[in-house]
Amino acid sequence: MANSTQAASERKPTVPVHRGVTMADVAKHAGVSRTAVSFVLSNRENASISEETRTRILEAVQALGYRPNAGARALASQRSDWYGIVTEIVTAPFAVDIIKGAQDQAWLDRRFLLIAPSDQADATGLNQGMEDAAVEKLLEQRVEGLLYAATYHRAVHVPESANEVPTVLINCFDADGKLPSIVPDERAGGRVAIERLLQAGHSRIGVINLDPDIPAAVGRLAGCREALAEAGLELDPALVVSGHATADGGYEAACEILDKYPSGAGRPTALFCLNDRMAMGAYDAIKERGLAIPQDIAVIGFDNQELIAAYLRPKLTTVALPFEEMGALGVQTLASLTAGQPITAHQQMVDCPLLERYSV
Amino acid sequence: MANSTQAASERKPTVPVHRGVTMADVAKHAGVSRTAVSFVLSNRENASISEETRTRILEAVQALGYRPNAGARALASQRSDWYGIVTEIVTAPFAVDIIKGAQDQAWLDRRFLLIAPSDQADATGLNQGMEDAAVEKLLEQRVEGLLYAATYHRAVHVPESANEVPTVLINCFDADGKLPSIVPDERAGGRVAIERLLQAGHSRIGVINLDPDIPAAVGRLAGCREALAEAGLELDPALVVSGHATADGGYEAACEILDKYPSGAGRPTALFCLNDRMAMGAYDAIKERGLAIPQDIAVIGFDNQELIAAYLRPKLTTVALPFEEMGALGVQTLASLTAGQPITAHQQMVDCPLLERYSV
């Protein structure tokens, strides 16, 4: 027993591989204890440190260029100040905006957002292997909460292990409805689009629809019908055409609608395209027929895909999906959750604002 | 002396706030020492652990759902396995692709990429306050290396503190030339675009130029001239028009070029647009004049901005900026650097591949 103790104390100390200035260095430099440094740097309320010592410590910090070690702090304090977000990062440009919103909000809250990629979605849902690994990696970093974002509004299946920390879904929802989620208010978006067209004097409106089953289409179309109903109008089924969610799909759908009225009589004076890519195709169809936007036919889009909407000629009036807001709200919700505070609603809906440009 | 020791040992132990299974738990469950667990989990070469103990330990890991604590590991091993990347995340869609490339490569190397936002660039360069803070935050996380990415090819000024760890610049370079950088090979990109047009039989080629002073314009135009020279041709100054790097700018520039030849005689049969947004505007100008793409006028772009190039009608043939490759190469370079290995070149150039679509 004594032997081993002695051996231990005789052992030559491991050579310290100093990669940075530590609190101990600061303490030595300032001639105080490490504890004092810790107290000053963490701005402890009821720690009594004289003003003089305090400044001496802060000067030492400056002089040595001390930089706290976030990992060590996390280990000691048992909180990491990290959130994690899982998303398909490059699939759609939308994910970026969600991340941006979340990132900025996290930054404001002095927290760090760890971004983990989950590979592209395929027909069967997300690439589950990659996703699980991503969540796992984030949990290894001891994130305090998880954000789970989809690039288009849909139901998702979240990896089991996400249940170990507070989790918030962004732009998606889980089928079981167990996790809190944040989604765009598609219905209100549909309303505002139609209301804008009504206000501009249009009463005969064509709709270029997405796949009718996806949440976006359901909501937007419902809002559309509501707004028309309030104006005493109805959606003419002949004017609703579904297509692929691409420019080509939009082109074809627009052709179909326009060519129903070769003489021009009965032709809609406005087109509500359920996304901007389709609006892009619709532009071509309209122009090809020698019609002018918005004089002959007004066009309104959805999604506000900047690169399209802002560069089409004329620039496209469209309804924006509030990605940044959803990202920010996600972080705020997570903050409430991790603080043990109640959240306002299990499913929070965020407004889709109308962006006026020149196509109406 | 004895007193204080006694007091310390009499002190009631702090209540452990257990937030997770630790190695100690695994060790207890498997009936071995914590060291043994560590050896097994880190796959130590020359540690002699019997196969039987080994499996017992792994079973315990499974049974308890043990998950290593990355922060503690980093603290003990003095290496974080983290890289940091500083970039303006949302300003341009390009940053995303760089991040994606870097992210994927880092993931392969079992490293984590911390993404720190730096606010938007303004005329005077990047928002320095935000940037310094971003770098500072990353260093606090003890990243082992830094990536610094710009959304368009240019000279940048990197925060001082970035010098404390290996740093690689992506899609930019520092004026002093001190830091290794990775940039697109603009010149080769210019060449390949022109070569494609020559091959299609065009010899009279118009160029819609960017601001002539930026690196992208300089390089691309040089490549363009080279390719023409090799074919015994020259760039007609009358056919080179600069404009704003927008669709409107491209539209105006294209109008200017086309309207110089109202009769059609002498008019270029192809347009090389130095970015896709300008190509988008050029499309409008061409179509307005009743000309067909590519039959009457071929168009080739640059940047491969998916949302534009893939949705224009006809789809735009363009030269791609290799953002993902640059991001990946950045991480690889960083890996070499942190491993103390030499890197192939101080400034690495990455090829800009031609993407054939239907506008040539």
Place this chain on the structure above:
DNA sequence: CCCTCGAAGTAACGCGCGTTAGTAGTAGCA
């Protein structure tokens, strides 16, 4: 039989920090 040597493990230290339970010193008051 003793000695050496490798296999199989373990005790203990330190990474940088937050935190708790102390101590030393002084002022105030009865």
Place this chain on the structure above:
DNA sequence: TGCTACTACTAACGCGCGTTACTTCGAGGG
């Protein structure tokens, strides 16, 4: 003088882990 109260600190522990320097035990050799 003795006691409390307060200010201004500090010693020591533990967070979860990697790592080094041991120990123990059985097999093999002389």
